[in-house]
Amino acid sequence: xxxxxxxxxxxxxxxxxxxxxxxxxxxxxxxxxxxxxxxxxxxxxxxxxxxxxxxxxxxxxxxxxxxxxxxxxxxxxxxxxxxxxxxxxxxxxxxxxxxxxxxxxxxxxxxxxxxxxxxxxxxxxxxxxxxxxxxxxxxxxxxxxxxxxxxxxxxxxxxxxxxxxxxxxxxxxxxxxxxxxxxxxxxxxxxxxxxxxxxxxxxxxxxxxxxxxxxxxxxxxxxxxxxxxxxxxxxxxxxxxxxxxxxxxxxxxxxxxxxxxxxxxxxxxxxxxxxxxxxxxxxxxxxxxxxxxxxxxxxxxxxxxxxxxxxxxxxxxxxxxxxxxxxxxxxxxxxxxxxxxxxxxxxxxxxxxxxxxxxxxxxxxxxxxxxxxxxxxxxxxxxxxxxxxxxxxxxxxxxxxxxxxxxxxxxxxxxxxxxxxxxxxxxxxxxxxxxxxxxxxxxxxxxxxxxxxxxxxxxxxxxxx
Amino acid sequence: xxxxxxxxxxxxxxxxxxxxxxxxxxxxxxxxxxxxxxxxxxxxxxxxxxxxxxxxxxxxxxxxxxxx
Ligand SMILES: Cc1cc2nc3c(=O)[nH]c(=O)nc-3n(C[C@H](O)[C@H](O)[C@H](O)COP(=O)(O)O)c2cc1C
Ligand SMILES: [Zn+2]
Numbered sequence: 001x002x003x004x005x006x007x008x009x010x011x012x013x014x015x016x017x018x019x020x021x022x023x024x025x026x027x028x029x030x031x032x033x034x035x036x037x038x039x040x041x042x043x044x045x046x047x048x049x050x051x052x053x054x055x056x057x058x059x060x061x062x063x064x065x066x067x068x069x070x071x072x073x074x075x076x077x078x079x080x081x082x083x084x085x086x087x088x089x090x091x092x093x094x095x096x097x098x099x100x101x102x103x104x105x106x107x108x109x110x111x112x113x114x115x116x117x118x119x120x121x122x123x124x125x126x127x128x129x130x131x132x133x134x135x136x137x138x139x140x141x142x143x144x145x146x147x148x149x150x151x152x153x154x155x156x157x158x159x160x161x162x163x164x165x166x167x168x169x170x171x172x173x174x175x176x177x178x179x180x181x182x183x184x185x186x187x188x189x190x191x192x193x194x195x196x197x198x199x200x201x202x203x204x205x206x207x208x209x210x211x212x213x214x215x216x217x218x219x220x221x222x223x224x225x226x227x228x229x230x231x232x233x234x235x236x237x238x239x240x241x242x243x244x245x246x247x248x249x250x251x252x253x254x255x256x257x258x259x260x261x262x263x264x265x266x267x268x269x270x271x272x273x274x275x276x277x278x279x280x281x282x283x284x285x286x287x288x289x290x291x292x293x294x295x296x297x298x299x300x301x302x303x304x305x306x307x308x309x310x311x312x313x314x315x316x317x318x319x320x321x322x323x324x325x326x327x328x329x330x331x332x333x334x335x336x337x338x339x340x341x342x343x344x345x346x347x348x349x350x351x352x353x354x355x356x357x358x359x360x361x362x363x364x365x366x367x368x369x370x371x372x373x374x375x376x377x378x379x380x381x382x383x384x385x386x387x388x389x390x391x392x393x394x395x396x397x398x399x400x401x402x403x404x405x406x407x408x409x410x411x412x413x414x415x416x417x418x419x420x421x422x423x424x425x426x427x428x429x430x431x432x433x434x435x436x437x438x439x440x441x442x443x444x445x446x447x448x449x450x451x452x453x454x455x456x457x458x459x460x461x462x463x464x465x
Numbered sequence: 466x467x468x469x470x471x472x473x474x475x476x477x478x479x480x481x482x483x484x485x486x487x488x489x490x491x492x493x494x495x496x497x498x499x500x501x502x503x504x505x506x507x508x509x510x511x512x513x514x515x516x517x518x519x520x521x522x523x524x525x526x527x528x529x530x531x532x533x
């Protein structure tokens with residue numbers, strides 16, 4: 001097998017089909033009328049759903065699409081682990097493993113073996129309708145994909161990867177929602193100079209590639225190097241069909257739409273089922289013009305089941321970055337909970353506190369790691385940050401609101417937060433639900449363990465009513 | 466983002482749009498149900514495109530061709 005295909009999505013799926021519980025649907029399915037997500041909704045459980053590969057999909061021209069499509073790659077913790085080469089069912093194991101995995105940055109390697117350019121469609125033949133565009137949830141404003149956008153910073157050789165929702169507009173145009181982060185700043189730089197920004201929309205690669213895109217990385221770090229770290233081997237890259245060496249693309253991807261984010265233009269786009277579990281509204285988003293579609297034989301599009309567990313869990317790299325940021329500031333931090341202990345704008349930090357200023361310091365580190373978190377609850381290490389009931393117990397019994405609830409004003413927020421007015425500011429809070437250092441803690445009400453061992457249940461007859 | 470509900474003059478159904486986009490008023494919204502493009506009739510017209518997009522160049526709004 002050639003190195004460029006060593007970590008393809010297809011190989012990953014085949015290798016882990018049993019462990020992930022992969023299901024394949026061979027029946028014809030039209031994802032544009034909610035048919036794919038209707039099937040996924042019926043397979044969803046509180047702990048997520050199995051990965052599902054749709055093998056026979058209708059495209060926008062009403063024909064069979066050349067691409068198959070995979071959903072729920074990240075829905076179960078186990079398959080998020082397998083994407084990263086970590087065998088675990090425990091979310092916290094992944095958070096602990098990710099910083100080490102991401103630290104092993106690998107420089108991409110240029111290759112002449114480019115499976116993703118097996119078929120190249122350009123010019124008059126270019127038509128985005130050959131793809132199986134998808135409707136995920138009720139009231140979605142159009143047909144969508146959730147690809148990874150690879151872009152090079154204007155005037156540098158540094159690549160950024162980001163995960164973006166993309167909607168079909170016409171045979172060569174699409175709308176892209178871009179939050180004010182790194183891709184946004186690249187586009188703004190190009191736009192100010194009057195230039196379009198070349199981008200490659202990667203529709204499917206090894207699932208660790210996508211997780212690299214969602215990582216909160218320092219701006220000076222090339223995210224192609226992070227992709228290599230998470231994939232466990234250097235990313236294989238090759239010149240794009242349209243931009244040549246000016247835009248190097250991942251050679252082992254399944255399918256790529258090459259094109260440009262058009263300067264000085266915006267388009268109404270949305271709503272879309274977001275990870276906040278609401279629909280993000282119709283808004284002004286960026287305009288993309290396609291120049292080429294390239295794909296490998298029988299490509300598999302990696303698509304997210306939007307607004308569901310697959311979507312939340314795909315943020316694992318961001319979650320891990322929050323833990324790393326908190327622990328860098330305050331080494332006593334033991335755990336950081338996010339989705340499991342509140343909404344995606346709220347984080348819960350546990351620490352083994354040794355000084356009273358630590359909770360606030362740890363909270364500030366998390367608040368500064370990105371624009372996603374506005375509210376932080378800090379608890380002692382005996383509280384399970386992944387259990388909302390346990391966190392509420394600490395808030396109910398360890399907080400004096402006049403001293404322990406700190407309001408924060410003038411914060412930048414997340415565009416997807418429905419309580420927040422777009423580019424204005426929002427507010428946040430820190431709740432310090434830890435015991436004071438030196439404070440005498442009340443004993444927790446429980447039967448002595450020794451008594452439980454001394455009087456085992458099976459020594460008694462328990463009569464049912 | 467704050468959400469605003471708007472009623473489509475063609476099909477009468479409700480779409481949810483960004484409050485900022487709605488407050489511009491001169492940009493046509495797209496009905497989520499029938500695809501019709503229309504200006505919100507009761508917008509306060511109190512915001513500019515620059516404020517809502519945070520762009521620092523003049524912005525043209527693009528629409529697919531068959532929307533007139
Ligand atoms: C499944 C998924 C979908 C996402 N969709 C978007 C999106 O549509 N727009 C966006 O700006 N960020 C989106 N994100 C978040 C970004 O990928 C993430 O914040 C990333 O770090 C931003 O990249 P950047 O700072 O490198 O530009 C998504 C994340 C995930 C996991
Ligand atoms: Zn309508």
